Amino acid sequence: MGRHREFDVEKALDAALCVFWRKGYEGASYADLTEAAGVERPALYSAFGNKEALFRKALARYYERYVDYIPAALQLPTAREVAAHALQGAIDLTTRYPDHTGCLAIQGVLAGSDEAEPVRQALIEARAEGEAQLRERFERAKAEGDLPETARPDTLAAFLMAVLHGMAVQAKAGFSRDTLEAVAEQALATWPAGKGEGA
Amino acid sequence: MGRHREFDVEKALDAALCVFWRKGYEGASYADLTEAAGVERPALYSAFGNKEALFRKALARYYERYVDYIPAALQLPTAREVAAHALQGAIDLTTRYPDHTGCLAIQGVLAGSDEAEPVRQALIEARAEGEAQLRERFERAKAEGDLPETARPDTLAAFLMAVLHGMAVQAKAGFSRDTLEAVAEQALATWPAGKGEGA
DNA sequence: GCGGTTTAATAACGATCATTATGAAATTGA
DNA sequence: TCAATTTCATAATGATCGTTATTAAACCGC
Incomplete structure (x- = not known):
């Protein structure tokens, strides 16, 4: 019953995603979002809720x-x-699309007005979850002898995330894929060897 | 001749600096800036020019x-x-002040509205200059035998900057000084040794 | 075709944005 | 003390922000 929706919700979300990727949460205005989605303002609101929910x-x-x-x-x-x-996945992602480099999930972490604080917290939590997954994986690796006994999974996870974030910043500053791959290689140069792996 | 200025320009600039540090360029409103400086709007304009010039x-x-x-x-x-x-300096700077963590110079690099593009370019250039200084220093180190012949100064500079930026992001996410120091230690573990330095 | 219901489009909402016009207050030189 | 000049505080500018009334159009079951 009732009139049918004339626009594709999935495509609209994809368009909004790209705008947020380029401009961040606060840098993207609702005018930007509706223009990219090719949809009038009330339609976006009825489909996704307000700007924060859309983000x-x-x-x-x-x-x-x-x-x-x-x-x-x-x-x-x-x-x-x-x-x-x-590391390689992050390089691909942050340099694949010339018109929206860097990482959407990092764009809004750093700063913004007070009203964007809930969004910033959500980004911080998402970041922490990714780091926790890496840490758990490295704990398992240590238990399996894949990392030496002296290795600290939490430090390795934090270090890896730091390099990932740093490369996201550099990608936004226009770094080439080759440069980022050299950075990743340097980051891996310190990686502790487990049993059965050369030094 | 004429009336004397009643506020301290230096203090006002310091106050604006802190606001920008916390909220970034776009996140800081002129109302925020004038309130922090304890100065009315026209006074800030006459002393520094517009918002971009103040930043x-x-x-x-x-x-x-x-x-x-x-x-x-x-x-x-x-x-x-x-x-x-x-690395140690960055850790100190990004964690010293609990009310404005992270790095002012990185806050605005990542994203924002179109009208903030000139500011973003300025931040990107400042970042590049710092990296260039490190690269030149590492080239000298290589010439002095302080880095091995196989070392690549540009890569080392990019890597070091990546870790610095990554730590700035993590500081903004609330990382402790201890955690960041472990990250820095891990980053240094990959550092190539020159003549006369142990492996 | 007709009520009931959902969407679409236009236009407006108050709030806040950066910026500035205006006129009063204060200081210097004459 | 008076004219010139600079800064001060108040308040307004037009633009844009995110968010919605409001009304017309399109669809369903009957």
Whole structure:
């Protein structure tokens, strides 16, 4: 019963995702979002709720559709491969699209007006969850002898995340893929070796 | 001739600097700035120009007053000491003040509305200049035998900057000083050794 | 075709944005 | 003391912010 929706909700969400990716949460105005989605303002509100709700839906889609290299990395056999795959995945993601470089999930973490604080907290939590998954994976690796007894899984996870974040900043500053790959290689140079791995 | 200025321009700039540090360029409103400075709007305009000019002056002060650990690091005798001092300086800076963590110069790099593009470019250039200084220092270190022949100064500079940026993000996410120091230690673990330095 | 219901489009809402016009207060030189 | 000049505080500018009334159009079951 009632009139049918004339626009594709999925496409509208994709369009909003791209705008948020380029401009961040606060930098993206509702005018930007509706223009990119090709949809009038009230239609976006009825489909997604307000701007914050739209951003949260876009963020969820971003993680499941673009940050899928993290869960993929977690399943690799060794801690070193996990780290290498995560680094490579981040490089791909942050340099693949010339018109929206960097990482959507990092754009809004750093600063903003007071009213954006809930969104910033959500981004911080999402970041922490990714780090926790890496830490747990490295704890397992340590238990399996894949990392030495002296290794500290929490430090390795924090270090890896720091490099990932730093590369996201550099991607936004226009770094080439080659440069980022050299950075990743340098980051991996320190990786502690487990039993059966060369030094 | 004429009436005397009743507020301290230096103090007003310091106050604006702190606001920008907490909220970034776009997140800081002129109302925030005038309130922090204890000065009415037209007074700030007459003293500094518009918001962008005020931010640029605050940024310059930030570098000369708070990022002084970079020029200090550059004068240390070995490349490893340069890197270690830069990392420690960044940790101090990004965690020293509980009410404005992270790095002012990174807050605005990532994203924002179109009208903030000139500011973002200025931040990107400042970032690039810091990296260039590190690269030149590491080239000298290589020439002095302080870094091995296989070392790549550009990669080391990019890597070090990536870790610095990543730690700035993590500081904004509430990381403790201890955690960041563990990250820095891990980053230094990959550092190539020069002649006369143990492996 | 007709009520009931959902969406679409236009236009407006109050709030806040950065910026500035205006006129009173204060200081200097004459 | 008076004219010139600079800063002060109040208040207003037009623009844009996110969010909604409001009304017309399209669909369903009857």
